Amino acid sequence: MDSYELTSLWKKTLSNQGNEDPYSSHRDLLRNTYISFRKKAKVLASEISRSLPFFTVHDITHIDALWDTADLLVNKNYFLTPTEAFILGSAFLIHDLGMGLAAYQDGSAQLRNHQIWKDTIAAGLKKNGFPIDTPIEKIEVEILKEADEAVLRDLHAKHALELALKPFYYEGNQYYLIDDPEIREAFGYYIGQVAYSHWWDIDKVETELRQEIGVSGLFPQNWSIDLLKLACLIRAADAAQIDDRRAPLFLKIIRKPLGYSKTHWDFQSKLNQPTKINSRLRYTSKSPFKKKEAESFWTCYEILQVIDKELNDVDSILASIRPDLRLDVFGVEGIGALHHLTRTVKTEGWTPIDTSLTVSNVAELVANLGGHQLYSGNKYVAIRELIQNSIDAVHARRFLDNHSQDWGDITISFGEDQYGCFIEVEDNGIGMSTNVLTKPFLDFGKTFWNSSSMHGELPGLQASNFKPIGKYGIGFYSTFMLGSKVKVITRRYDKGRNETIVLEFTDGVKARPLLRPAQVDEQLKDGGTKIRVWLVDFTSFQTDSDRFLKPRNYANLDTLESELKILCPALSVNLHLNVSDIKRTIIKANDWETIDPLSFFFRLNKKEDYDLKDANTKEEINLYLNNIRLIKNENGETIGRAFLCKNDFFVFDSDLTHGIIAVGGIRSNRMNGIGGILLGESINAARDLAIPIANGLPLQKWATEQAELLSKLKHHFDEYDLLNFSNIITKLGGDVKDLPICFLNERAISSQELLAYLINEDSDNVTILENKIDQSIIPESLKLFRIHNNLTTSIVKAKTGLESISWPANNTIDWYLSQLEGLFAQILLVAWNISEFDEVVVKAGLLHKNNKLTITLTDNNGEPLEVQAYSILKPSVST
Structure with a gap:
């Protein structure tokens, strides 16, 4: 006798009750059907270990043990009808069978046809740095195995819905786990529901299974079935075993x-x-x-x-x-x-x-890390974070609904009602279900995007090219920097108006928010989310970053438009501004790629800072505007629109000028020597530090084109500006063309001039001055070179925690070659007919430091002047 047959629950319901039992034939039918069902389930359960070898036992011993555990959980008088016992025992049989590939008719092929598998494998590919469209035959076995295991676990409970009803096919014949078609038809659906429910959220169990149902005419009428009772029993027993x-x-x-x-x-x-x-x-x-x-x-x-x-x-x-x-x-x-x-x-x-x-004061942590401490009190950040959340929602809907890359709208509204002045950000993105709004949305420090819960809520999104901006799960909480009263109105894009829901915060994170259905006038016509925050009085704030939130600026549409354009210069969605019901479109999706150069320039800088009536100012701006060029990646996607410029070109407002890196189209940090916009990825939670995504050949081509453009404008710049251009171009991997790279005596010369000189001189060594020499005369006979060192060392430099990050990032030999010193060494080796670049270039850069010289010159007063120099000797390695 098997262990389950010894339990009180079995004995009172499905075992033989003796000759006096008026329902012995009904009971025998259920018992025999269960025993046959169990034999087949035992085979499938034994196969689980082949798919998940490291998991603890899920075979028939676990299934039988659930009868023991359920028996332990109830008192001796606990009542089950025989039909309830049959459904419960059958649910025990199939609740975990989906954890083995054997439970799927077509094995891994069937598993991998599920959207959740496609999302999971896409997440695995992204995690390991592979494109999501990598052909399955080229995906590493370990990544496939991890995806299979994860999806078997995620799908196993839901797969129980099919196991009691659907056949297995073999050589044209059908085979069922439940042989008797009438029993299968009478109970198969409910067996699947109860088995599936052990994986549900507890609230769903109460909502979905809160009913008592009748029984098939095959059985006595009083053998009714309480699904909630059975769901609670399997849930508790499976957890406790x-x-x-x-x-x-x-x-x-x-x-x-x-x-x-x-x-x-x-x-x-x-x-x-x-x-x-x-x-x-x-x-x-x-x-x-x-x-x-x-x-x-x-x-x-x-x-x-x-x-x-x-x-x-x-x-x-x-x-x-x-x-x-x-x-x-x-x-x-x-x-x-x-x-x-x-x-x-x-x-x-x-x-x-x-x-x-543990966190003893969650409200204080959220208030600090989600606001002032993380973002340094910059009120711009709250607007930025709300916009970024909206961008993600719009992009997600684009992929799910197959909209074009310029579809989607965000509206920023300023106004006043009975509660005071407010700012509101509304989008027509995917919206949120109650589950997302009350769990991932409020889970501080955990992002919904790319999580396993997203796979269930938005199947197919992970497997698309969707790349969310949000990845830290703290952005929404910056809203409370603006005010403590916040209202979130949202509606899933695939639901009706009457399913709009509202989450209200009356005292920031100090009090629990209120969840309620939207009133008729709050219902959203389309899917999306609207977040309104009532502003505290910012008149006491004096920083520039707060100025456009001051109540006195609400009615100034031009001021708000200028500020928002500077904040969001490269949006991929349409941005609208609404002030007191006066609405205008201020940015069209992706228009930063095509607007005229002057308009593009003022996406980054305030017009009032530039006197365009001044001829010199206008000339200098136009000088650069003509050099603005797009940077496109290998797929033809725009990843930048920029130009090289002098570091002191932007002199008006150090916080809002220079070229910028945009994350999700929104301003992040600055760049040195590059004007315009490069798209980037954030490297810290505050999202105020980012690194451009541009690299490799696209960047090199752009840098080389900038060299060609600037070579035609050499007369507009002094020699040090031109050397700085060469320095940046070299760092980006471009060809400096006719721009100077070093000094010969005190004359700036190009790489071509340097090479011609070295070949003509036919010298076995060159002498390089360590520093610039003032008030001295270098005799023509000395021929001293100088590589200017006071140049931009890093175009983008950021510090995240203890780690310093710079862009472009080059290592070892590449780092040396990306310096003007390395370029000088390369040209020197060409002149000396040395081909082993990689090793010798570095040697050449190091050798001169071992040959220090002191040279005596004569200053302008005729007095001797000693200067330091280095000699580079021709290496012995040559062709």
């Missing part, structure tokens, strides 16, 4: 689990079957957890906490809806205090103290 039956020692030796899986095997192999003490489950260990087993102990503790929560949740639902159905257990003994738990789950040689990171 952890002991050594799930992790047999010899099986662990054979499978050799690793990592986190090993900790599960280790702790479960040490646990005895639980007992019931005062309406709680008591778990005991066979032997103490030693110091080396501490990690397994903590995994055990975490699992016991989960069990305790599941039992509490089940008890709360049943107590409020069906108190007569409450289980006899509602928690785990000792889970509230570790010193109580260690009386039964023992340790040896160490004392468990729960030192996991």
